[in-house]
Amino acid sequence: DAKTTQPTSMDCAEGRAANLPCNHSTISGNEYVYWYRQIHSQGPQYIIHGLKNNETNEMASLIITEDRKSSTLILPHATLRDTAVYYCIVRLQTSGSRLTFGEGTQLTVNP
């Protein structure tokens, strides 16, 4: 799996958009970008994933650059409950493959 680089921490004001960047310059053509988050004392939670097109679901939007070497997870209206560690993971879309987590970004949403 390709290596990812994320900032260690970020802050965001409640109600504003949170934009979490991820660099994955060694991504290969058949690897997907996945995002998970982990709220304190809970297990990780799937957020969204994509290959090359931008994706949106009820939780977030994923913007992948045209060269696929970086991506941004967008939480459009951050709430205090979005405070968590966010993990960007690059992996093959093969059923059953493990998740390789880095250290992630600690997002703190402030009131």
Place this chain on the structure above:
Amino acid sequence: DTGVSQNPRHKITKRGQNVTFRCDPISEHNRLYWYRQTLGQGPEFLTYFQNEAQLEKSRLLSDRFSAERPKGSFSTLEIQRTEQGDSAMYLCASLRASGSNEQYFGPGTRLTVT
């Protein structure tokens, strides 16, 4: 609540003792994963099962660790002769192989070895 349960949620044990954790995945999920997470780090893969077959084991899974999934439903992770370095959160996840690739995680079992 993701539907994946783990028991116990917390375990304190003395060095040298054996411990066993249990994971109950979502019922229709045939793949089950174990991860370990130490403070300030992301989870690290340990092993996974498809039904009752253990298909992959990480080098992190020393001889003191053993995992089973005897009937393809719940799974147990046993650590023999625990060491202080085994102190961590042990996470279980499951997915349905024919469905999406989202892994659903349980709340974890926090192990403290004194």
